[in-house]
Amino acid sequence: MIRKLLTYLTFPIIMIWLLITSFNSSRFRPDSAMELLTDPSWLNNWPRWLDIPLMKWINDGFKVFNEEYGIYFEAVNNFLLGAILSLKKFLMMMPWPIVIALVVAIVFFSSGRKIGTTIFVGICTFFIGFLHPRFWDKAIETTSIMLIGIILCILIGIPLGITMARSVRVRNATLPVLDLMQTIPSFCYLIPGIMLFGLGAVPAIIATVIYAVPPLVRLTDLGIRLVDTEVIEAAEAFGASDKQKLLGVQLPLALPNIMQGINQCTMMALAMVVIASMIGTRGLGDEVLLGLQQLNVGKATEAGLAIVLLAIVLDRITQAYGQKIQERNKPPK
Amino acid sequence: MSKIEIKNIYKIFGPQPDQVLSMVQNGAGKEQVMEETNHTVGLDNVSLSIKEGEIFVCMGLSGSGKSTLIRHINRLIDPTSGQVIVDGVDVLSLDKKEILEFRKKTMSMVFQRFGLFPHKTVIENVAYGLEIQEAPEGQRKEIAQGQIDAVGLQGFENQYPAQLSGGMQQRVGLARALATDPQILLMDEAFSALDPLIRSEMQTQLVDLQSKLKKTIVFITHDLDESLKLGDHIGILNGGRLVQVGRPEDIILNPADDYVKAFVKDVNRSKVLRAKTVMTKIDKFDTSGINPSSTYKYDEDTFIEDLIPRVLKDRSTIEVIDKTGSTTGYISSEELSEALTKTK
Numbered sequence: 001m002i003r004k005l006l007t008y009l010t011f012p013i014i015m016i017w018l019l020i021t022s023f024n025s026s027r028f029r030p031d032s033a034m035e036l037l038t039d040p041s042w043l044n045n046w047p048r049w050l051d052i053p054l055m056k057w058i059n060d061g062f063k064v065f066n067e068e069y070g071i072y073f074e075a076v077n078n079f080l081l082g083a084i085l086s087l088k089k090f091l092m093m094m095p096w097p098i099v100i101a102l103v104v105a106i107v108f109f110s111s112g113r114k115i116g117t118t119i120f121v122g123i124c125t126f127f128i129g130f131l132h133p134r135f136w137d138k139a140i141e142t143t144s145i146m147l148i149g150i151i152l153c154i155l156i157g158i159p160l161g162i163t164m165a166r167s168v169r170v171r172n173a174t175l176p177v178l179d180l181m182q183t184i185p186s187f188c189y190l191i192p193g194i195m196l197f198g199l200g201a202v203p204a205i206i207a208t209v210i211y212a213v214p215p216l217v218r219l220t221d222l223g224i225r226l227v228d229t230e231v232i233e234a235a236e237a238f239g240a241s242d243k244q245k246l247l248g249v250q251l252p253l254a255l256p257n258i259m260q261g262i263n264q265c266t267m268m269a270l271a272m273v274v275i276a277s278m279i280g281t282r283g284l285g286d287e288v289l290l291g292l293q294q295l296n297v298g299k300a301t302e303a304g305l306a307i308v309l310l311a312i313v314l315d316r317i318t319q320a321y322g323q324k325i326q327e328r329n330k331p332p333k
Numbered sequence: 334m335s336k337i338e339i340k341n342i343y344k345i346f347g348p349q350p351d352q353v354l355s356m357v358q359n360g361a362g363k364e365q366v367m368e369e370t371n372h373t374v375g376l377d378n379v380s381l382s383i384k385e386g387e388i389f390v391c392m393g394l395s396g397s398g399k400s401t402l403i404r405h406i407n408r409l410i411d412p413t414s415g416q417v418i419v420d421g422v423d424v425l426s427l428d429k430k431e432i433l434e435f436r437k438k439t440m441s442m443v444f445q446r447f448g449l450f451p452h453k454t455v456i457e458n459v460a461y462g463l464e465i466q467e468a469p470e471g472q473r474k475e476i477a478q479g480q481i482d483a484v485g486l487q488g489f490e491n492q493y494p495a496q497l498s499g500g501m502q503q504r505v506g507l508a509r510a511l512a513t514d515p516q517i518l519l520m521d522e523a524f525s526a527l528d529p530l531i532r533s534e535m536q537t538q539l540v541d542l543q544s545k546l547k548k549t550i551v552f553i554t555h556d557l558d559e560s561l562k563l564g565d566h567i568g569i570l571n572g573g574r575l576v577q578v579g580r581p582e583d584i585i586l587n588p589a590d591d592y593v594k595a596f597v598k599d600v601n602r603s604k605v606l607r608a609k610t611v612m613t614k615i616d617k618f619d620t621s622g623i624n625p626s627s628t629y630k631y632d633e634d635t636f637i638e639d640l641i642p643r644v645l646k647d648r649s650t651i652e653v654i655d656k657t658g659s660t661t662g663y664i665s666s667e668e669l670s671e672a673l674t675k676t677k
Binding site: 228230231233234235236237238239240241244248249252253325 | 407409432433434435436437438440441442444445446447448449450451452461462464465466513519
């Protein structure tokens with residue numbers, strides 16, 4: 001009872017305290033107390049002293065952080081850079097017809113042998129190079145940065161989503177962080193990324209993960225929680241352990257949603273890779289930026305189209321697989 | 334000996350069940366508790382004893398706590414207070430690992446909306462319990478196939494549940510439950526989602542299976558006809574309280590309160606009552622007026638449905654005999670009319 005009363009009283013007490021200090025620090029000294037109400041000009045401007053020094057704290061903290069832990073970031077940087085470079089080297093080493101053939105084969109099998117989708121994706125892949133010969137290598141560069149980013153997203157996002165689905169506490173703690181990650185302007189973490197990792201592909205990957213992982217986490221969590229409670233109960237009634245339940249029932253049934261999450265993740269990663277060209281990441285986004293800087297509308301549009309084509313290819317691959325699973329679980333109408 | 338003992342179970346849903354418990358124990362009703370504390374009373378001092386090898390039907394309307402009760406037996410739900418004893422083992426004393434072992438070995442469950450795994454084929458579904466027990470692949474297949482044959486689903490092994498009709502899906506559910514060869518079968522409104530014809534077919538199939546298997550079955554339903562057809566004993570729940578427990582004919586002839594009375598009002602008694610419950614015992618029956626040539630002999634377990642035409646049309650008296658063939662009592666039109674109308 002007293003506790004409740006105190007909680008209700010906290011807010012008014014703080015307000016009154018703020019008003020009193022505001023009055024004290026303003027130069028307004030009226031003749032009567034009534035004048036405070038009739039002429040509230042002393043409250044028009046936000047008082048200068050009422051300011052949380054967040055900027056200073058963050059700057060100081062970041063500085064110390066950078067000095068103390070810089071060496072770890074160096075290691076992460078080297079590792080990720082190595083991964084990107086070797087993937088890029090491998091993809092670029094392959095003759096382009098073989099790359100197209102590989103993409104077509106992947107689509108064909110992941111879509112459950114749908115001829116239409118396969119041909120469409122094949123044509124899209126072909127058109128990336130057909131738009132401008134230089135785009136082929138650029139697209140491969142973009143794809144390798146994205147692939148590493150998506151792999152990181154999956155490694156972080158799916159386990160986090162699973163933990164969220166299992167514990168309300170973790171979910172309550174994680175949701176606001178995901179909101180923050182999705183709404184904060186990307187430059188706010190691109191710049192610190194550069195300070196930690198230097199210019200190039202690695203801060204781009206970190207930015208990609210921050211930007212693209214939330215939908216995957218949310219959809220994994222949702223997918224697991226949406227699994228029919230009676231099905232879960234059935235597994236429990238047969239004495240399934242938590243692990244058996246998760247691997248045998250929850251994850252397979254959440255897979256369409258998780259695949260949707262990976263699809264969203266891919267699309268957002270692609271969007272981010274373009275923005276990341278502004279911090280010196282090479283790839284298709286680089287071409288768009290160049291076109292804009294030279295006021296060459298044709299060049300920018302051409303590169304933009306190439307990005308759309310790449311998006312279509314990646315979207316079809318991830319989408320098709322999710323649909324294939326979903327069709328099996330739904331009754332034929 | 335009783336297979337399942339439930340002793341003074343209370344279950345209260347809400348944030349602080351322990352604080353509300355004493356209020357419920359002192360006799361506060363469901364509505365009162367809801368109003369004053371915003372807690373829901375799921376079960377209110379329920380005690381039951383279920384014998385080995387019988388079908389115990391637990392009946393009540395939705396919200397009466399019957400599904401909550403059945404989930405206490407395999408501890409999918411923990412009670413707020415009380416004891417559940419299965420085979421002499423206090424289920425609530427088991428730790429997490431033991432409870433998994435207990436569920437694997439002793440019992441399995443059939444669900445209202447089937448609870449099948451949509452991503453597994455029929456045979457994989459049936460073999461699920463064995464998969465959890467980590468039985469070898471070949472053995473799993475063999476047992477699952479046997480159960481599929483037993484419920485008459487040959488040829489559907491490799492279909493997915495979504496491709497089957499409701500009745501067939503529930504047969505898969507039943508086969509899955511039987512595949513682990515449990516001693517106890519928990520059936521939560523197992524046939525309620527099926528249409529009437531399929532339901533009656535499934536009931537018959539269950540009775541047939543039971544006559545061979547002799548499992549202990551706890552069956553939940555809201556359908557009185559179903560409970561009368563299946564149950565060796567019936568327990569009736571209302572608002573979390575156990576109102577009456579008894580044999581089907583006890584429930585029909587001596588309903589404990591208005592709630593049960595309303596339930597049994599429309600039931601077709603001739604299909605439920607047996608000759609031995611209706612007859613007047615041989616020592617109390619005045620045999621002087623009957624003509625021995627116009628009597629018929631019937632077994633004491635016959636439903637009186639079969640006797641009605643004899644008594645009413647042929648104006649004869651029924652001589653009730655037991656298994657050994659000796660006469661135990663008589664039924665005339667008087668007994669019949671009393672049994673078909675009277676409610677105390």
